[in-house]
Amino acid sequence: MTSDVIIIGGGIIGLCCAYYLQQSGCRVIVLEKEQIGSGCSHGNAGLITPSHFVPLASPGTIGKGLRWLLDPESPFYLRPRMDRELWRWLWRFLQASNVRLMRRNMPVLLRLALASRRLYGELIPAENIACHFQENGMLLVYSGPEGRESCREMMDYAQVLGLPAEWVNSGELSSMEAGYAFRASGAVYFPRDAHLSPADFMAGLARRLTARGVEIHPDTAVQELEVSGGKVVRVRTAKGGFSGNTVVLAAGAWSPLLLKSLGIRLPLQPAKGYSITRPLDHPPPRIPLILEEAKVAVTPMGDVIRLAGTLELSGWELSIRPRRVRAIIESTAAYVKGFPLQEWGKLPAWSGLRPCSPDGLPFIGPFSTPSNLI
Ligand SMILES: Cc1cc2nc3c(=O)[nH]c(=O)nc-3n(C[C@H](O)[C@H](O)[C@H](O)COP(=O)(O)OP(=O)(O)OC[C@H]3O[C@@H](n4cnc5c(N)ncnc54)[C@H](O)[C@@H]3O)c2cc1C
Structure with a gap:
């Protein structure tokens, strides 16, 4: 599957990126390893x-x-x-x-x-x-x-x-x-x-995104980022490959794990x-x-x-x-x-x-x- 932007992670950062990217006219895919908002963005204190x-x-x-x-x-x-x-x-x-x-x-x-x-x-x-x-x-x-x-x-x-x-x-x-x-x-x-109530915000935002054509894929863990010519050419998951012009890594605390195989050490x-x-x-x-x-x-x-x-x-x-x-x-x-x-x-x-x-x-x-x- 192809799109303009692939977002890895359906937490608050991933969904908000999806929202503003979709608004600016991009075709967006969100890949989430579990359910949307099941990570840290679910049960936090909700303070802004x-x-x-x-x-x-x-x-x-x-x-x-x-x-x-x-x-x-x-x-x-x-x-x-x-x-x-x-x-x-x-x-x-x-x-x-x-x-x-x-x-x-x-x-x-x-x-x-x-x-x-x-x-x-x-x-x-x-x-x-x-x-x-x-x-x-x-x-x-x-x-x-x-x-x-x-x-x-x-x-x-x-x-x-x-x-x-x-x-x-x-x-x-x-x-x-x-x-x-x-x-x-x-x-x-x-x-x-x-x-606010973070889980309610996440659920509401996910509904709006789906209604606007953002493709959200739950239970789709990204396993590897395939790189060629200095670019990510394919995002590999157990459900198949995804490609996009740009890839946004919004996997929260798990982000360093995906970068490891690229030789990138993210101090997180x-x-x-x-x-x-x-x-x-x-x-x-x-x-x-x-x-x-x-x-x-x-x-x-x-x-x-x-x-x-x-x-x-x-x-x-x-x-x-x-x-x-x-x-x-x-x-x-x-x-x-x-x-x-x-x-x-x-x-x-x-x-x-x-x-x-x-x-x-x-x-x-x-x-x-x-x-x-x-
Ligand atoms: C107890 C507690 C209270 C907090 N209170 C507040 C507060 O009041 N206000 C505040 O601003 N912040 C608060 N925070 C911090 C806040 O919750 C986090 O900073 C925020 O939720 C991080 O969002 P995120 O999207 O980066 O990460 P997450 O919400 O964790 O989202 C990352 C998503 O990526 C997915 N993912 C990971 N690896 C992969 C993969 N390989 N493939 C596909 N998907 C993947 C995960 O399943 C997850 O859903 C609190 C945190 C805690 C623990």
Whole structure:
């Protein structure tokens, strides 16, 4: 089968590329190894956060990471193993974790996040996608002095970069009518943030794409990229070959695996995270939260609420560590009253692999060879 563009991966990146390419008149094929939106773009926290402009690779992370390594209930885990790519990635992460690079990367991440935020705001109403999209901002809440300090730092950076951010003390938190009974000591409010239900957004977008003639092939794992004359000439799958003028690699955390046979080493590690979702029996809270010290996101999505967190460098496996899931649930108690911990503990957890670069910047753009691979 031939087309103008072949997209490998039916996650948020693959589908959004398909959307804008189709709009610009290209014939597009999407190849997905499982089901559309079954990867990381399914059960994530659904936050659209310009406020997330500080890369993980920042000076404070190393000290915290080392402390967390010793704590089985911390938000970070590294499965020790002899994996050259992992150690190479960690070395680059370490090199990127300095003030100079962090300051250089913050405005880049902010510009990207603001552009992405604007596009969601245009695409969702234009395509009438029902995905509980809300533009209510986000509260970064803290419970102790260390959290207060990092929130203050975030707010200072935001002000320097021109992103609106408001300091909220504990009294003001309660009067914000965010929909929680707060125990937290205070927060920073980022009014430009938004949130949605990622699975609903993915399903809605996939339907629009199919209706417009984008060919979506689920259960079609790409096995190899065949290269000749410096170009990808064929994308091989168990269901046959596909060819296109341009190939977009949007396979998320799995992207380095496909590049290996081309001799390309993409420094990208899968970083596992978990989420737990619970139906609500009362009106949903209005504003999502990030719990600063616990690194947990709390997102209302229509008639459910989701807790998400943890970053595990464990390779390409999706097993669930119950102790860390329990830690996500229990950590909310320090910030919010009335979370029925017993009930949450009975719910199944979801896991997903974030594609993580060492410096937090995404890989966007063409390879020099193969020259038609993006
Ligand atoms: C717990 C958690 C919470 C998160 N919360 C947020 C949040 O609030 N906001 C935010 O912006 N981000 C969040 N993220 C990160 C976000 O989910 C990811 O950055 C994003 O989903 C990555 O999208 P993607 O399209 O690159 O990857 P994916 O969604 O993983 O898509 C890649 C797709 O490629 C397919 N694929 C892989 N290999 C092949 C192959 N060989 N052939 C064909 N198909 C293949 C996979 O099956 C998959 O469907 C969170 C992540 C986690 C784990």
